[in-house]
Amino acid sequence: MITIKRLKIVAITMILGFFASVVGVKAQDTAEGEQIFKNNCSTCHAVTDEVVVGPGLKGISQRRPIDWIVKWVHNPQAVIASGDKYAVDLYNKYNKAQMTAYPGYSEAQIKSVIAYIDAQAVAPVAVAGAAPVAGAAAPAEGASNGGMMQYILIALLGVMVLVLIALLSIVSSLTKLASVSPESAEAQKIPLLQRIAENGKKLASNSAFKTGAALLITLLIGKATLDSAYGIGMHQGYAPEQPIQFSHKLHAGQYEINCNYCHTGVYKGKGANIPSANICMNCHNAIKRESPEIQKIYRSLEKDEPIQWVRVHNLPDLAYFNHAQHTNVGGLECTNCHGEIAKMEVVQQRSSLTMGWCIDCHRKTEVNAKGNAYYDKLVELHNTEHKGNMKVQDIGGLECSKCHY
Ligand code: HEC
Ligand code: HEC
Ligand code: HEC
Ligand code: HEC
Ligand code: HEC
Ligand code: HEC
Incomplete structure (x- = not known):
């Protein structure tokens, strides 16, 4: 007969193993991959088979070797120019649409994007497979979201703990019944609920169970802390793709155009201001007219629609910040708060704000x-x-x- 002790060990191992698999989803750091993907790639790629501007990226890790993907993301044009047959065919298939180059992402970061894409492909299947076990947690609509899946897994974990406790008390009652003694005859007369409660108490004082429970709670708290830490860092490092590939590295760095030539309010007002298309036209009515990126400026002026720059820095409304106070009165440099903008191809939020x-x-x-x-x-x-x-x-x-x- 299985002893209670062995059963407990098996059950605790099961729970810990299950928990490890929950944490494992996070371990690949799909969170970073998700952020990079959503900020940069999702304008042109879906994680499914669906074509947006470029091909759907589902199954990309099987389709191409990881080295190739890294090279490609760093510089697609270079891979095409090298005569790589796959790349040339793909390029022609997508009507020579040019993918943006991302030389700034490390190999590890690109791998995290791939891990995120792969996780998106398996997530809905895993949820569908797990749900019937719980009986209660039906796969929610749009559960392809990794976060949703984790919540479901944690809910399942909770259910498992309850089932375990119930099972243990039943086993322990049965053991008592089996051992024939006057006491156990007495026990039969004690109402079931009371017996379960008593066994629950015994269970609570069992040291193996205590250790298991303590471990579980520690892990859960650790996970919650990690998640909120991710949340705090959310905006720091935010570098959305802009509608026009405007480069500060080129304009403010190489051509040394003053920051306040474009950000006209920065020394005299609360806001720094984002330049209107007219300011660009001071130069671009003559410079690089044929460039497709510059054409976008003309289109915006023709249609009288402002360029939809994506805001990078954004304090909540409850806070008041004034640029002139800091730059003009305080004598601070832009770099104190924004980092080396003049070296950035794409503006990134460097401070936590x-x-x-x-x-x-x-x-x-x-x-x-x-x-x-x-x-x-x-x-x-x-x-x-x-x-x-x-x-x-x-x-x-x-x-x-x-x-x-
Ligand atoms: C401006 C649109 C655009 C953006 C943004 C973009 N891509 Fe692409 N991507 C393309 C196009 C278009 C292709 C197809 C090849 C071509 O025409 O150059 C492609 C192809 C690919 C391929 C090869 C796909 C295959 O089926 O073999 C990978 C991998 C890829 N992109 C990854 C990324 C990643 C990762 C990001 C974000 C960091 C990204 N792309 C951002 C447009 C884009
Ligand atoms: C030729 C015009 C031009 C010059 C010069 C210029 N910028 Fe910009 N800046 C822009 C445009 C356009 C945007 C919006 C698009 C973007 O974020 O890249 C922008 C965005 C920014 C942002 C982010 C705004 C947000 O949404 O939070 C910061 C910070 C910034 N610039 C700082 C600087 C600093 C510092 C300098 C000088 C070293 C500088 N800029 C020089 C045109 C310019
Ligand atoms: C003071 C002059 C000046 C202003 C103002 C200016 N630019 Fe430029 N821009 C340049 C120069 C110079 C180049 C580099 C041209 C070259 O590579 O031959 C350039 C290049 C570019 C390019 C790269 C084009 C390509 O295909 O290589 C883009 C995009 C661009 N600018 C966007 C803008 C936008 C958007 C604004 C307004 C927010 C702006 N520029 C304001 C001088 C200016
Ligand atoms: C130097 C500027 C500054 C001072 C002084 C300041 N705050 Fe804030 N506070 C901010 C900024 C910026 C934010 C928004 C960023 C954030 O949420 O962290 C903020 C956010 C908050 C929030 C919202 C927090 C949240 O999580 O949404 C509260 C509440 C708050 N401040 C209360 C106070 C109180 C009370 C004081 C005085 C003891 C104070 N602040 C002093 C700049 C300041
Ligand atoms: C890099 C340092 C630095 C950071 C970061 C900074 N400040 Fe300041 N702040 C200063 C300095 C220096 C002054 C004094 C300017 C002066 O001489 O009036 C100042 C002054 C102020 C004042 C006026 C205070 C007074 O009593 O007159 C306000 C309001 C303010 N800051 C708000 C903010 C808020 C809000 C933030 C964050 C979003 C912030 N500051 C971030 C350096 C900073
Ligand atoms: C003391 C810190 C600090 C300094 C110094 C500073 N900024 Fe900012 N900047 C901020 C903060 C905080 C925001 C976000 C403001 C908001 O959301 O209301 C911001 C936002 C911006 C924006 C977005 C548009 C806007 O006005 O909200 C631009 C552009 C910008 N800064 C340019 C500059 C330039 C150029 C300089 C140097 C001349 C500079 N900043 C110096 C803290 C600073």
Whole structure:
């Protein structure tokens, strides 16, 4: 006869194994892949067989070797130019549509995109297979979403734990019944519910069970923490594809055009402003007229529709931020907050833009009071009362109302 102890060990191993498989979905870091895919590739590719601008990417990891995919994503035109037959045929098949090059993504990042695409292909099948076991969790509409699948798996896990507890108490009741003793005859008279409750108590004091439960809870908390950490980092690193492939590296870097030539509000207003197509036309009515990217500027002007630039940095409405205060009065460089924009092909959000980030700088940064008569009195006052230099926090940079309406 199977002893209770062995049964418990088997059950706990099962749960842990099951949990490992849940965590495994995350381990391939499909989350990063998903983000990269949605920000860059999904305008032209679906994760299914469906053709958007380019081919559907379902099964791409079987179709092409990973080295090839990496080379391709880094520079499709170079692969085509090298005479690679597959690439040339594909290029012709898609009417010589040019795929954007992504030289900036590492091999690991491209692999995470592929892992995400593969996960999308298996996700719906796995959910459909698992659902009948639970009986309750029907596969939700559009469950191809990896996040949804994880929730279902976790729900299943919960159900399994309950089933396990019930099973263990039944087994333990049965064992008692089997061993003939006056006590067990007594036990038969005790109502079933009460017996289950008693066995539940015993179970709760069993050390193997306790360890198992503690492990489970730790893992769940760990997972929740990880997920929220992903959430916080969501916007940092955000680099959406823009409707026109405008390069800061070319304009602000190589051609050294001043930031405020285009971002006209940055030294004098709250917002920096995104330039209108007219500003582009100052140069592009003559430069590179034939380029398809420049043609898009003309089209926007002809149709009188502004270019739909995708916003990168975006504070929630509850916060007030003023550029002039920081660039002009504070004397800060753009790089302090935006990183090396002049080296970026595609603008990326480099700072977290959280409240903690603002506050941290206000604690550390000295007020730029030189040559600013407005501050002379304040500095004088500060120096009589404090030792260190006057920081932003000393002029009210930590007051809630300064940043919140
Ligand atoms: C502007 C549209 C566009 C974007 C954005 C784009 N692609 Fe493509 N992709 C294409 C086109 C079009 C093709 C077909 C070949 C061609 O015409 O150059 C292609 C082909 C591919 C192929 C080969 C497919 C096959 O069936 O063999 C892979 C892999 C690929 N792209 C991956 C990516 C990844 C990964 C991203 C995002 C990082 C991406 N693409 C972004 C347009 C795009
Ligand atoms: C020739 C015009 C031009 C110049 C010069 C220029 N930019 Fe831009 N900038 C743009 C356009 C157009 C966009 C919107 C498209 C994009 O994000 O690439 C933009 C976007 C940005 C963004 C992101 C805006 C958002 O949506 O959050 C930042 C930050 C930025 N620029 C900073 C700079 C800095 C710093 C410099 C100087 C080193 C600079 N820019 C120079 C035209 C310009
Ligand atoms: C002060 C002049 C100037 C302004 C203003 C300007 N550009 Fe440019 N742009 C250039 C120069 C110079 C080149 C490089 C041309 C070359 O490679 O021969 C260029 C190249 C480009 C290219 C690459 C074209 C290609 O196919 O190689 C794009 C896209 C572009 N600019 C978009 C814009 C947009 C959008 C704006 C407005 C937000 C803008 N530019 C404003 C000077 C300017
Ligand atoms: C103290 C930090 C800081 C400095 C310095 C700074 N920015 Fe910003 N920038 C921000 C924040 C925060 C946002 C988001 C604002 C929002 O969403 O309201 C932003 C947004 C932008 C945008 C998007 C459009 C807008 O106005 O919201 C552009 C363009 C931009 N900055 C350009 C610049 C340029 C160019 C410089 C340098 C001359 C600069 N920034 C200096 C923090 C800074
Ligand atoms: C890189 C450092 C830095 C960061 C990051 C920064 N600030 Fe500042 N901030 C300053 C400096 C320096 C001043 C002082 C400017 C002056 O001399 O008035 C200042 C001043 C201010 C003031 C005026 C305070 C007063 O008492 O007059 C406000 C409001 C403000 N910042 C809001 C923000 C918000 C909101 C953010 C985040 C989105 C932010 N700042 C991020 C450096 C920073
Ligand atoms: C230097 C600027 C600054 C100061 C000072 C400041 N905040 Fe904020 N706060 C922000 C920014 C920027 C955000 C939005 C970014 C974020 O959610 O992290 C924010 C977000 C918040 C939120 C929303 C948080 C959320 O998760 O949505 C609350 C609540 C808040 N602040 C309360 C306060 C209180 C209370 C104070 C005074 C003790 C204060 N703030 C002082 C800049 C500031």
